[in-house]
Amino acid sequence: MDRRPFIGVSTYQVDASWSDWRARRVALVPERYTAYVRDSGGIAVLLPPDAPERAPEVLARLDALVIAGGPDIDPAYYGQPPHPLTEASCPERDHWESALIRAALAAGIPLLGICRGMQVLNVVCGGTLIQHLPDVVDPDVHAGTPGTYGRHLVRPVPGTLLGGLLPESELTVPTFHHQAVDRLGAGLRVSAHAPDGTVEAVEGPGFTLGVQWHPEQGEDLRVMQALVRAATAARTVPLEAVEPALG
Template identity: 85%
Template sequence: MDRRPLIGVSTYLVDASWSDWRGRRVALLPERYTAQVRDSGGIAVPLPPDVPERAPEVLARLDGLVIAGGPDIDPAYYGEPAHPATEVDSPERDAWEVALLRSALAAGMPLLAVCRGMQVLNVVCGGTLVQHLPDVVPVDVHGGSPGCYGSHLVRPVPGTLLGGLLPESELEVPTFHHQAVDRVGAGLRVSAHAPDGTVEAVEGPGFALGVQWHPEQGDDLRLMRALVRAATAAVLDAMALG
């Protein structure tokens, strides 16, 4: 293969300020995502919210997909009213990422879903979410603090895709979330837990992996490198068939 795989990365849609500009609506992506894709051998392509019906067309030009972290998905997607702590502020992003994930799963495209991304993946597969973890865990170690990531241990499940990529019995990861998987979506299986029982990773057929933590905030490239390898292998398979 004579080119690096193209990895689409979904973006935030927020009001931001910079230089002389204040409160402008921007499609924003933390640089750590694109750096990890680059350092893992891929080329990152930011995917700002678009018309959901265009998702298959967009993905047809890419080799892999990352769904980035961010605010909460609207609980209407899984048939529940919003908890007072649920933060819903980007319906365009919700609709776009749901469409991206549905199209990627249908096409068997390698994908990595991070934090919010894992939650959206679970919802797309028919699962539900715990809308506020502090309501259900005795000590909240998941949320970090305003503007700062926290950290806690996760325990990969042996025999899973994630367990093969991260063979340690437990490892410490960067974290910042207040929601988590409740009912696991159809076709997904749990592949990591926190010590308090919180679901920390899910995976589906092929290379469809969601992690509740933020691997892009650390120095461990194993998950992103695995995504890029899977994307490269998919391209080579398609070339062989073509």
């Protein structure tokens, strides 16, 4: 029997407390991400921030990559000063996830960006972000109250990768974000919108997909199941085919 594919999932790097330990630096990701991978047929492998130059080596041992949600990417990456409400607090994660995405794109490794992950993908491809979405659309649509997820409609674009995975004309998704794609990155196309026009999904060559919502917080496994299928099909790429591609 074929083994289940190994799906790398990027992590937070934060201070946390448990038992007798207080404010210890930890690498973590919400359990819903690992359950989302497991329930879709994959094996989740957590990827704490590491030296960016190691990204090709790491990806050569994985079958697909998920860039998880989290805090804002530093707007210096796309040449803008920070908005007063931008919270760019994870430089190690910014460097590491950007390197992982570049390596995945160069090697053709299946990639899924979720929320922040979609935004980092767009920035790596040369795009920019709306730093505070409530400045331009209804502030109550794209996020729930603090600590909870909201829900809103998204409309997949027919004829895209996402449109094939989610063929309905619109669906309701769990959401929590205050930033969004502004200028689209090179090589990407929009594959879903919210009714207010906000970009809700982008995609690139092969299986390169970013969704602005949080599918791991719902019951719909179709996006992750598709990543697992793509990972299963692509995992025959040998290590030597990955590393030269990155230089």
